[in-house]
Amino acid sequence: MSPDYINILEHLLYALLAGSLVGFERNYHGRPAGFRTHALVCLSSSLLMLITLYQSLWFHADSLGRVNLDPTRMAQGIMTGIGFLGAGVIMKEGLSVRGLTTAASIWITSAIGILFGVGFYFPAIAATILTLCTLSAFRWVENRMPALFYAQLVIRFGRDKAMEEGELRKLIADHGFSIANLSYRVGGKENYFEYAMTIRSRGRDAARLLASTLGHLTYVLEFKISPAGSG
Numbered sequence: 001m002s003p004d005y006i007n008i009l010e011h012l013l014y015a016l017l018a019g020s021l022v023g024f025e026r027n028y029h030g031r032p033a034g035f036r037t038h039a040l041v042c043l044s045s046s047l048l049m050l051i052t053l054y055q056s057l058w059f060h061a062d063s064l065g066r067v068n069l070d071p072t073r074m075a076q077g078i079m080t081g082i083g084f085l086g087a088g089v090i091m092k093e094g095l096s097v098r099g100l101t102t103a104a105s106i107w108i109t110s111a112i113g114i115l116f117g118v119g120f121y122f123p124a125i126a127a128t129i130l131t132l133c134t135l136s137a138f139r140w141v142e143n144r145m146p147a148l149f150y151a152q153l154v155i156r157f158g159r160d161k162a163m164e165e166g167e168l169r170k171l172i173a174d175h176g177f178s179i180a181n182l183s184y185r186v187g188g189k190e191n192y193f194e195y196a197m198t199i200r201s202r203g204r205d206a207a208r209l210l211a212s213t214l215g216h217l218t219y220v221l222e223f224k225i226s227p228a229g230s231g
Helices: 003-028 035-053 072-088 100-118 121-144 165-174 205-215
Strands: 091-093 096-098 149-158 178-187 192-201 220-227
Touching: 003 035, 003 121, 035 100, 035 121, 072 100, 100 121, 149 205, 165 178, 165 192, 205 220
Parallel strands: none
Antiparallel strands: 091 096, 149 192, 149 220, 178 192
16 A cells, blocks of 8 residues: 555544544533534545645646646535535434434535545545444444433423422432423413423433333323434
8 A cells, every 4th residue: 555545544544533532522411413423524524635635646737737727626516515415404303403414424425426536546435434434333332422311301280280390300300310491481371380491311211210200290281301312
């Protein structure tokens, strides 16, 4: 393998590592853009920069050393258009944001296509392998990484049977959750009192146990636990 190819591979691996480390921190704190999303975005950015850095390996001037066009402008246009396509797959539902990893995979797939299009085969093949590893193997790693679990909890009571806030806080704390952004709502025609909050725990099982407890409380009209996440 030539020194240039070894250097290219180092660029890609360092970018993948850096993106993974930042993504790990975001994933631990329950943010929508997590481990794999950051890894893919960092990898694709490095991949696109390699087109310019190693332009001499895939694009050659004429016999007089003149270059009459700049192929990288086409790449810029392609990536701008793909950005709109990626934005179309991102969906927000409450605290949950879906499609970020899919959008990142669309972006890096476009970058790989550009490299194959200009004949820069080695980094294109290396990026394809790293992308597949990120989407498959990193999913296994991501599911086993320590992470905080965030969810939106909405509980509705009859207006004259609402649980006291202190009692509710104790119930949620007993199930391993802390509360943030607590808000209140009173329904007029439907005659209800509602608590809405963001809850945080160190494990997803706590949400199942909390749901079981709330389901057995006869004075709870309805409740909803919506995990925050990405895909």
